[in-house]
Amino acid sequence: xxxxxxxLMGNPILRKKAAPIPVEAIxxxxxxxxxxxxxxxxxxxxGQGLAAPQVHESVQMVVMLWNFDPEAEPELKVLINPKIxxxxxxxxxxxxxxxxxxxxxxxxxxxxxxxxxxYDQNAKPLKFEAEGFAATVVQHECDHLEGTLYVDRIQxxxxxxxxxxxxxxxxxxxEDPTNEDE
Ligand code: NI
Numbered sequence: 001x002x003x004x005x006x007x008l009m010g011n012p013i014l015r016k017k018a019a020p021i022p023v024e025a026i027x028x029x030x031x032x033x034x035x036x037x038x039x040x041x042x043x044x045x046x047g048q049g050l051a052a053p054q055v056h057e058s059v060q061m062v063v064m065l066w067n068f069d070p071e072a073e074p075e076l077k078v079l080i081n082p083k084i085x086x087x088x089x090x091x092x093x094x095x096x097x098x099x100x101x102x103x104x105x106x107x108x109x110x111x112x113x114x115x116x117x118x119y120d121q122n123a124k125p126l127k128f129e130a131e132g133f134a135a136t137v138v139q140h141e142c143d144h145l146e147g148t149l150y151v152d153r154i155q156x157x158x159x160x161x162x163x164x165x166x167x168x169x170x171x172x173x174x175e176d177p178t179n180e181d182e
Pocket of ligand 1: 099100141181182
């Protein structure tokens, strides 16, 4: 196990389209090691999610801490080669942060409900729907696989981009559930 170094905005790897992982390669030692390292790195940095390009691996994998349902135990979600589709015209705005853009937050509007298809870390096909902030986290992570950062999607830089401290102080209560980095 190893904590990997996180690539920061400006590093070209964050702007590259990540390659799909062949399904038959998912259970290889190299891919399994990447899963373990990404989970460890996400926890080390207190992230809500992490995409492989953020640890300098340009492949289509994201890990997320799935703690959006207060009734259920938090669980880990690993998505390999994810495909997402919006299920509604309705958009929701949340403050997003990113381990590759440390210290900052931005207000981003995204479809409120999506369907997700992917493989998990055992090469099992997954299909589920996500809504609200969970949908935002999935879309933020999948954006990383396309070379897109949340900062590209901030609609109003004047009122929708801030340092964490100023964000908590002036823009939103510190208990806001979106105070996690992705
Ligand atoms: Ni991110």
